[in-house]
Amino acid sequence: MLNLLWFCFFLVAAVSALFQWLVLDRPDIFSQLVASLFDMADLSVKLMLLLFGTLTLWMGFLRIAEAAGLVRGLARLLGPLFRRLMPGVPAGHPALGLITLNFAANALGLDNAATPIGLRAMTELQTLNTSPKAASNAQILFLVLNSSSLTLLPVTIFMYRAQQGAADPTLVFLPILLATSASTLVGLLSVAYMQKLKLHDPVVLAWLGTGALVLGGFMALLAGLNAAAVAALSSLLGNLVLFGVIIAFLAVGAWKRIPVYDHFIAGARDGFDVCKNLLPYLVAMLCAVGVLRASGALDLLLDGIRWTVQLAGLDGRFVDALPTALVKPFSGSAARALMIETMQHSGPDSFAALLAAMVQGSTETTFYVLAVYFGAVGIQRARHAVGCALLADLAGVLASIAVCYWFFG
Numbered sequence: 001m002l003n004l005l006w007f008c009f010f011l012v013a014a015v016s017a018l019f020q021w022l023v024l025d026r027p028d029i030f031s032q033l034v035a036s037l038f039d040m041a042d043l044s045v046k047l048m049l050l051l052f053g054t055l056t057l058w059m060g061f062l063r064i065a066e067a068a069g070l071v072r073g074l075a076r077l078l079g080p081l082f083r084r085l086m087p088g089v090p091a092g093h094p095a096l097g098l099i100t101l102n103f104a105a106n107a108l109g110l111d112n113a114a115t116p117i118g119l120r121a122m123t124e125l126q127t128l129n130t131s132p133k134a135a136s137n138a139q140i141l142f143l144v145l146n147s148s149s150l151t152l153l154p155v156t157i158f159m160y161r162a163q164q165g166a167a168d169p170t171l172v173f174l175p176i177l178l179a180t181s182a183s184t185l186v187g188l189l190s191v192a193y194m195q196k197l198k199l200h201d202p203v204v205l206a207w208l209g210t211g212a213l214v215l216g217g218f219m220a221l222l223a224g225l226n227a228a229a230v231a232a233l234s235s236l237l238g239n240l241v242l243f244g245v246i247i248a249f250l251a252v253g254a255w256k257r258i259p260v261y262d263h264f265i266a267g268a269r270d271g272f273d274v275c276k277n278l279l280p281y282l283v284a285m286l287c288a289v290g291v292l293r294a295s296g297a298l299d300l301l302l303d304g305i306r307w308t309v310q311l312a313g314l315d316g317r318f319v320d321a322l323p324t325a326l327v328k329p330f331s332g333s334a335a336r337a338l339m340i341e342t343m344q345h346s347g348p349d350s351f352a353a354l355l356a357a358m359v360q361g362s363t364e365t366t367f368y369v370l371a372v373y374f375g376a377v378g379i380q381r382a383r384h385a386v387g388c389a390l391l392a393d394l395a396g397v398l399a400s401i402a403v404c405y406w407f408f409g
Helices: 002-022 029-067 070-085 094-107 111-126 137-146 155-163 169-195 202-223 227-255 260-276 279-294 297-311 317-327 332-346 351-362 366-376 385-408
Strands: none
Touching: 002 029, 002 279, 002 297, 029 070, 029 094, 029 111, 029 227, 029 260, 029 279, 070 094, 070 202, 070 227, 094 111, 094 137, 111 137, 111 366, 137 169, 137 366, 137 385, 155 169, 155 332, 155 351, 169 351, 169 385, 227 260, 279 297, 279 366, 297 317, 317 332, 317 351, 317 385, 332 351, 351 385, 366 385
């Protein structure tokens, strides 16, 4: 699947570039394509430099958590649920605790912590994979849920809205929460259908029901706070949890009399080894995405969508926010730039800007996640991971549009 997908990116870019040259008289398009290749290769190296530091840091702390038994404790707690969602993973396996930590970090918007934890979880799942070049069912479920944007506190979205002068930066909090819940649910259901998982099992229903109650209570609590209080709580909770997790790892490790420094160094060394293997996968995927964007194919698609919407006599305000939605699966930085550009062009509290912020907060950089997580363990056959992840992204976009009209239409 990845081979075909990667080839199609270049094929579509080539067809679009020929159209731009022969029909729109833009011979400079090819220089832009070549420049994009070099820019994306350069960006891949810069991303690697960031990942080196982040991975070595967090994998060092994770090694302490593993040695202290915290990961095993989380695995035992969630064993009954994951035995049903991931029947191929034995009860108490370290991957289950790491998956739990990853989901918690994503929910709090702690991207820098979530990625290295997720890579460690994917590595543990790979030890159970009987076909190392093809993604296992457990790895697919983990990746799809990871790429469905499990975010409860989109602090970065609030920050960008504040920077652009929004009257209420946290105005999109509840809409994003509803939209990202829809994307995660669709991701889970699509994988469950493909893998024939029994979601009607009483244990699964109990966990999902409890999660829904907690989420509903959290939403009710925040709905009663003013904008300043929500923003302050979001910032405090995110940073407090992040530093609190580090202190908890160190405190439990010291209490159990393990050499925390030695374990940190050993884990950091593992992080360095994992990170250096990611560069070829990042270069391959980012260069393909770069030429697709530089070829003008995404702009042509947007024009076609706008024409279709107008022909159907529908409200076309949402089309102005679609660039963020179309680019987000390929590039987080490009989607972020398009969201900010929409805020600057239309105003941070315009319908298009609000929708762009909601899409940014409820979808994920699917192909980047795919390249990093599967690339870290050498998986080449993604099986149904791409389709399910993109379906979750589509659900997030459609839910964002519907909720935006509901709240702000």
